[in-house]
Amino acid sequence: MTAFVSPDRIRGLFAQAMSDMYRAEVPLYGDLITLVGHINNATLQRDAALAERLQRTGETERLDLERHGAIRVGTPAELAMLGRVFAVMGMHPVGYYDLTVAGVPVHATAFRPLTEEALAANPFRIFTSLLRLELIADATLRAKAEAILAKRDIFTADARTLLAQAERDGGLGEADAQRFVAEVLETFRWHGDATVTLETYRALHGLHRLVADVVSFRGPHINHLTPRTLDIDAAQAAMLERGLQAKALIEGPPRRAVPILLRQTSFKALEEEVAFPDATGTLVPGSHSARFGEIEQRGLALTPAGRTLYDRLLAQVRQAGGAGNTSADYPQRLAAAFAEFPDDEATLRREGLGYFRYRLTDSGAALPAAERAGMSPDALVDAGYAVVDPIVYEDFLPVSAAGIFQSNLGGGEQRAYDAHANQDAFEAALGAKIHDPFALYQQAQDASIAALRA
Ligand code: OOG
Ligand code: NI
CATH class of the missing domain: 3.10.180.80 (Uncharacterised protein PF07063, DUF1338)
Known part of the structure; x- marks a missing residue:
C-alpha cells in the first residue's frame, strides 16, 4: 500500500x-x-x-x-x-x-x-x-x-x-x-x-x-x-x-x-x-x-455590507464617466468617490465592512479563560488582549x-x-x-x- x-x-x-x-x-x-x-x-x-x-x-x-x-x-x-x-x-x-x-x-x-x-x-x-x-x-x-x-x-x-x-x-x-x-x-x-x-x-x-x-x-x-x-x-x-x-x-x-x-x-x-x-x-x-x-x-475581504458599499461607489464613478473607466480623470473620480469608504482597520471592523482574524496577545492568553469568555471580541481588542489582521480576499x-x-x-x-x-x-x-x-x-x-x- x-x-x-x-x-x-x-x-x-x-x-x-x-x-x-x-x-x-x-x-x-x-x-x-x-x-x-x-x-x-x-x-x-x-x-x-x-x-x-x-x-x-x-x-x-x-x-x-x-x-x-x-x-x-x-x-x-x-x-x-x-x-x-x-x-x-x-x-x-x-x-x-x-x-x-x-x-x-x-x-x-x-x-x-x-x-x-x-x-x-x-x-x-x-x-x-x-x-x-x-x-x-x-x-x-x-x-x-x-x-x-x-x-x-x-x-x-x-x-x-x-x-x-x-x-x-x-x-x-x-x-x-x-x-x-x-x-x-x-x-x-x-x-x-x-x-x-x-x-x-x-x-x-x-x-x-x-x-x-x-x-x-x-x-x-x-x-x-x-x-x-x-x-x-x-x-x-x-x-x-x-x-x-x-x-x-x-x-x-x-x-x-x-x-x-x-x-x-x-x-x-x-x-x-x-x-x-x-x-x-x-x-x-x-x-x-x-x-x-x-x-x-x-486586500481585505469585505462583508456583504462592505461589498454593497464598494459596488455602489464603483457604479457611481463608472456611470458618471459614461463609457466605463476609460476617461483620463477616472483615477481622480474613483479616489473622490471612495472617500466615503472608511480607510482604517478599526472603523472597517467596527462598522462590519470587512472580515478580520482575531488572535490573542500574550497578555490575552495570560487572562483567565472565564474572564476572556465574558468579553466581546472588540472589547478584547480594545483592552489589548487580542489583535486583528485583515482576512485576505481570495x-x-x-x-x-x-x-x-x-x-x-x-x-x-x-x-x-x-x-x-x-x-x-x-x-x-x-x-x-x-x-x-x-x-x-x-x-x-x-x-x-x-x-x-x-
Ligand atoms: C478571465 C478574465 C478574468 C480576472 O483576473 O478577473 C480574470 C479570462 O479572460 O478568461 O482572470
Ligand atoms: Ni486574471
Missing part, C-alpha cells in the same frame, strides 16, 4: 508545472515574475509592519508561489470533468460570475482551496469560464460550433484513467500524483495549430472573439497566470518603465491605506501566429490573440474581470446579450454546487473568535 499525498501537495505540483509551462510559452511572464519579486522585496524592506503582519498570517511563504490563471471551456461536459480534476487538487468552485452584463457570452466560477490551511499551503486558483452558446443568435453557426466542440476531447486518456483511480481509491500516491499533474497539464497547453479552417475561424470570430478562442483549438489553453504584488502602483510604474505595455488603468478600488478586495492590471494579448488547416488539410498561416499578462494586489470581481476580458479581447468589443445570470444552469453543467465566498470568510472570522475563548 502506498500512502496518498495530500490534495495540497498535488495542487502545489500543478501550480509549479503550470508556471513552468507558461514561462516557456510566454517569456514575458517570466519578466513579470522577476519584476513583481523585486517590488515585493522592496515593499517588505520599506514597510516593516506589513512584513511582520505577513509573517504572522503565514502569507510570506505563499507570496512567492501565489498565482491565479484563467481558462475558458466550451461545453458542460468539459466543465464537469475539470471540476472533478480540480477536486483531486483541493480546488473547489467558489463564487459565480456572470459576464454577459459586460458583453461577454460566458459565466464563470473560480476553482480554489477553501480552508485557511489549504490556502496557506498554496492558494492557486483558476478562473474558469463556460461559453454560453445558447446566447448566439445565428442558429447555423451555433450548431456548427456545437458540432466542433462535441468532437474534441480536451483530456488525455491517462488523465482520465488517473482521475478515475483517484476517485475510486480516494487519493493518489506520489508517483501517480506526478503523472496525473503531467497529464492534466496537457489540457492547458497552447497549440499553434487550430482545428478549424481560417474561414470557420473568421465566422466564429464574427460572433465574438471569445467564441473563436474557445471553439477553434484543441483545448482550453491557459490565457494568463497572475502573480500577487504587494504594491501594484509601483509594479505598474516599473512595467511601463521597462516598456511593457500595461493597461493604462488599474481595475478595482483606488489605492488606499487599507487595501480592500482586489486591484488588477493587465497588458494586451499577444498577436500570435496560428496555422489553420484548409479543406485538404494543408496548413495556412493566420493569427490569434488570447494570452496576456496580469498582476494583482489583494476571489475575483465581476466588473474587473469584465475589464480584463475587454482589454485582452482587443478593446471596444461590446455586445448586448439578452441574458441574465443563471447560476443554476452553471451548477447543472458543473454537476456541483458553487460555494458562497462570504460564508467562507465568515467561517474563518468565526473560527478565530471561537479560538479567543478556548
Whole structure:
C-alpha cells in the first residue's frame, strides 16, 4: 500500500508545472515574475509592519508561489470533468460570475482551496469560464460550433484513467500524483495549430472573439497566470518603465491605506501566429490573440455590507464617466468617490465592512479563560488582549474581470446579450454546487473568535 499525498501537495505540483509551462510559452511572464519579486522585496524592506503582519498570517511563504490563471471551456461536459480534476487538487468552485452584463457570452466560477490551511499551503486558483452558446443568435453557426466542440476531447486518456483511480481509491500516491499533474497539464497547453479552417475561424470570430478562442483549438489553453504584488502602483510604474505595455488603468478600488478586495492590471494579448488547416488539410498561416499578462494586489475581504458599499461607489464613478473607466480623470473620480469608504482597520471592523482574524496577545492568553469568555471580541481588542489582521480576499470581481476580458479581447468589443445570470444552469453543467465566498470568510472570522475563548 502506498500512502496518498495530500490534495495540497498535488495542487502545489500543478501550480509549479503550470508556471513552468507558461514561462516557456510566454517569456514575458517570466519578466513579470522577476519584476513583481523585486517590488515585493522592496515593499517588505520599506514597510516593516506589513512584513511582520505577513509573517504572522503565514502569507510570506505563499507570496512567492501565489498565482491565479484563467481558462475558458466550451461545453458542460468539459466543465464537469475539470471540476472533478480540480477536486483531486483541493480546488473547489467558489463564487459565480456572470459576464454577459459586460458583453461577454460566458459565466464563470473560480476553482480554489477553501480552508485557511489549504490556502496557506498554496492558494492557486483558476478562473474558469463556460461559453454560453445558447446566447448566439445565428442558429447555423451555433450548431456548427456545437458540432466542433462535441468532437474534441480536451483530456488525455491517462488523465482520465488517473482521475478515475483517484476517485475510486480516494487519493493518489506520489508517483501517480506526478503523472496525473503531467497529464492534466496537457489540457492547458497552447497549440499553434487550430482545428478549424481560417474561414470557420473568421465566422466564429464574427460572433465574438471569445467564441473563436474557445471553439477553434484543441483545448482550453491557459490565457494568463497572475502573480500577487504587494504594491501594484509601483509594479505598474516599473512595467511601463521597462516598456511593457500595461493597461493604462488599474481595475478595482483606488489605492488606499487599507487595501480592500482586489486591484488588477493587465497588458494586451499577444498577436500570435496560428496555422489553420484548409479543406485538404494543408496548413495556412493566420493569427490569434488570447494570452496576456496580469498582476494583482489583494486586500481585505469585505462583508456583504462592505461589498454593497464598494459596488455602489464603483457604479457611481463608472456611470458618471459614461463609457466605463476609460476617461483620463477616472483615477481622480474613483479616489473622490471612495472617500466615503472608511480607510482604517478599526472603523472597517467596527462598522462590519470587512472580515478580520482575531488572535490573542500574550497578555490575552495570560487572562483567565472565564474572564476572556465574558468579553466581546472588540472589547478584547480594545483592552489589548487580542489583535486583528485583515482576512485576505481570495476571489475575483465581476466588473474587473469584465475589464480584463475587454482589454485582452482587443478593446471596444461590446455586445448586448439578452441574458441574465443563471447560476443554476452553471451548477447543472458543473454537476456541483458553487460555494458562497462570504460564508467562507465568515467561517474563518468565526473560527478565530471561537479560538479567543478556548
Ligand atoms: C478571465 C478574465 C478574468 C480576472 O483576473 O478577473 C480574470 C479570462 O479572460 O478568461 O482572470
Ligand atoms: Ni486574471
